[in-house]
Amino acid sequence: VGYSYQVRRAEFDKLLLDNSRRLGAEVREEVRVTNVVLNKGQRPRITAVDEKGSKTEWLPRFLVDATGRDTLLSGQLGLKRIDKQNNTAAVFGHFRNVPRRPGDKAGIITVYLFDHGWFWMIPLPDEVMSVGVVGTRAFFKAKGGNIDALFAEAVTATPSLAAHMAKAEPLGPLTACADYSYDSQSYVGENHILVGDAAAFIDPLFSSGVMMAMSSAAFAAIAVDGLLEGRQPRERIVREYERKIRRSLTSLSWLIYRI
Numbered sequence: 001v002g003y004s005y006q007v008r009r010a011e012f013d014k015l016l017l018d019n020s021r022r023l024g025a026e027v028r029e030e031v032r033v034t035n036v037v038l039n040k041g042q043r044p045r046i047t048a049v050d051e052k053g054s055k056t057e058w059l060p061r062f063l064v065d066a067t068g069r070d071t072l073l074s075g076q077l078g079l080k081r082i083d084k085q086n087n088t089a090a091v092f093g094h095f096r097n098v099p100r101r102p103g104d105k106a107g108i109i110t111v112y113l114f115d116h117g118w119f120w121m122i123p124l125p126d127e128v129m130s131v132g133v134v135g136t137r138a139f140f141k142a143k144g145g146n147i148d149a150l151f152a153e154a155v156t157a158t159p160s161l162a163a164h165m166a167k168a169e170p171l172g173p174l175t176a177c178a179d180y181s182y183d184s185q186s187y188v189g190e191n192h193i194l195v196g197d198a199a200a201f202i203d204p205l206f207s208s209g210v211m212m213a214m215s216s217a218a219f220a221a222i223a224v225d226g227l228l229e230g231r232q233p234r235e236r237i238v239r240e241y242e243r244k245i246r247r248s249l250t251s252l253s254w255l256i257y258r259i
Contacts, residue, residue, distance in 0.1 A: 006107060006122050006130075012210070031056075036063070036076060044191055050060040062224055064191040066217070069177075071198055072185040083181035083202070083253070088117065089140045090177045091147045092132025094124070114158040121164070128171065131161075138179070145176070147176045187239045187245055188223070195220045199245060202253050212248060219244050 019029045030051040037045040048060040065073040074080040100106040100123050112119040117135030124130055133154045140150065151174055183200035187193060196213030217259050223241040226232050 006124055007210075008128075010212070017136075028253060033072065038077075038189065038192065040190060041213065042092070052061060059144065061191070063225065063227060064220065065194045065198040066196055068197040069201060071182070071184075073189075073192060073194060074198065077189075077253060080182055081185060083183065087210055088134050088136055088181065090132050090134045090178075091140075091151050091174050092120075092130060093134055093151075093155060093174040094171040095131055095165070096127060096171060097167045097169050098129035098164055100129070102250050110237040112158050112161040114154065116154070118159075119154070121161070123192075127166075130167070131168070140178075147174050172191050183249060187242050193241070194219050200249050202256060215248070216245055 002150055017027060017029075028050075032050075033048045034055075035047040039045075043059045043061065045255050046060070046063065048056050048058065050056070055192050063073075067073075071080055101108055101110070107123050109123075110121040112121070116139040117133060120130070120132050120134070122130040133151060136152070140234070155165050184194055187199045195217045197209065199205040199216060200212075201209070202212075219241055223237050226237045227234060
């Protein structure tokens, strides 16, 4: 495949959600899971609260954790491991009046390197540009936590990017994100599985997050189906799922760390 798509994540997620509803899934929006209890030999017990504050409990046969960077289960179970080699943080935002590349290169992601990290510049629909800086934790701490000043200073320190940002208009406040790269000691439990960013996240140098989330979800669907139906030994299914996820992470992490 010689192309890819840059999408607004919220719109893409809604497209997926609406399609799951169309295919027969029961969808409940504005419901937040507040607690998960996992006891050996029993179904998971999930407590959730809706937008009116009403609590409900669920006892599913199998629980898929797709909570993204909230990492609900790996955090609760103490399985989350921060990647100390790729120990970075990021500040990013959306802007208008940032020129794109000419012609058929208008949709290409641009990466700019500077002394303490790198910038991404990702063209989005409606002439919006996502711009973010990824740097070491030491670089962020040295700036005292003022993300606007940090972002501006990093832009100034990167002349080739600064030229593109000269007339940039922010569409909202900047967002900061720490503990950037992590994974989980295990991805599958007795009756639960972690997918996407709930399982692992790596420095997004190649904008690989959605691809990793979609592919791991596809692998997980096969694994869960096999676990529920018992068509293969459990150990084989779990080993194959974890092998696929770790192989993908290792390949990208190796390259990113060296860059």
